[in-house]
Amino acid sequence: MSDPLFEFLCRMGDNALVLGHRVSEWCGVAPALEEDIALANTALDLVGQATLWLDLAAEVEGAGRDADALAFRRDVWDFRNLLLVEQPNGDFGQTMMRQFLFDAWHRAYLAALTDSSDTRIAAIAEKSLKEVTYHLDRSAETVIGLGDGTEESHRRMQTALDRLFPFVGEMFVTDEVDAAMITACIAPDPRSLRAGFDSYLAEVLAEAKLIQPSGDFSHKGGKSGARHSEHLGHMLTQMQWLQRAYPDATW
């Protein structure tokens, strides 16, 4: 295993980077002008957070890389994001359900990180927490609005939940990187956040009139990098194209 702190920072940065990119794919084609603005705002926040986390990761690594080198010059197997965030946008309902599930975890995780023993991490968490609290307010409200809207919007939101629920479990898996972070009081045990997440989820889904899928099966392999989905590679071919095609250029 490489330096667990570097791994941990890449996880935080890659989640924000990959989801920020996905959300930015909505540019100009959202269902309403207000949604265009809100989606661009969310993407902008996440790209900003990714820059902070990956710059710190590069600094910790000390190999002369920076956030851009990490974002644009690593291949799929070096990415450490959750499988959930690399899932394609689908319809607006699937995009917002993905956002909601991630935001609910992200908010709780960042809140715990504000107490990190590493002051650099606590500072990034504090800044991000403000933004993510707003993301969660909005995504939860949208899930409720569409879940308890028309018959069609309800059906689409239930389909989105059924499709994405198997990616929830990975957010709460604890592995050796987490263990090292827990020991150093840098980050919380992901398992400790599950109960709070579950009760919040139940509350929102009840209001949205949506049914939580049964079973606790979970896809894994994103945060460890062991096995990403096929989607990530396609995303990277687009995202990294200029940097790969013109490696000598500065932009």
Added chain:
Amino acid sequence: MYAQMIKSTGKGVKALEDMDPQERAFQERIDAGGKIEPKDWMPEGYRKTLIRQIGQHAHSEIVGQLPEGNWITRAPTLQRKAILLAKVQDEAGHGLYLYCAAETLGVSRDQLTRDLLSGKMKYSSIFNYPTLTWADMGAVGWLVDGAAIMNQVPLQRTSYGPYARAMVRICKEESFHQRQGFDIMMKMAQGTKAQRHMAQDALNRFWYPSLMMFGPSDKDSVHSAQSMAWKIKMNTNDELRQKFVDQTVPQAEHLGLAIPDEALRWNDERGHYDFSEPDWSEFYEVLKGNGPCSAERMAARNKAWDDGAWVREGLLAHAEKKRARKLAAE
């Protein structure tokens, strides 16, 4: 300029003495530099012309997201991606202010949207051109936003209050957009051989379409006089185009890029650059819907609207249910 070929009354400008007292008072207020507010009396032609102009401007902001959105997912650095996202977000915001300004004239945003999607209303010709390389993000900011500012700065003094106030907010953001475009061009022009090539190619493709943004020559612009009398158009098309050329030529020289016009030269006598007119037949084709990307742009907007119908209906139904539940609880 995001409004082109705006139809006004199509009649000549009336002399003050030919107006009835109400219209005369209206015109005198404008002549004195006063503002017209939504509840004030206004001639029907003024209202309709403004709806066309503000609506076309709003539509341009909305469609204008597409050529830049084309590069958000390929932006070469995290900072460039963030800046471009912020810019496109601003443009959606400008669309929103402008639709709100138009709504004060008694037309709904949904109606304006329907008119855009059916092709009844237009948006600026410039957004029917493709963005093919990263340098195009520079060219769009530098030239397209640069041309837009030429028109929008004077419109901060336009006679219709809500429009003037929207323009004040928009101008602040547009100048940031232009600077970021120039900054991209600078990096490209000082970059590798491939980057310099991209920069020159972008200038070659965007130069004449940018000149077209100001609309046809004054001698062919039939509706200008009335709009200028009403102060909803502050300068003639040719004045603004000349100002744009005069401003842009030294910038291109600074970048070390060549403007694709062999006739371009400084005219000492006029104190301005002489330059070639764009191909106006191309301009009229673009307005007819035959621009290189016209079909794609309209298809993208129509698809977004159709695909989003269930979302808008869902959220509306939810708001309705909430209101009903609240009423029942009272």
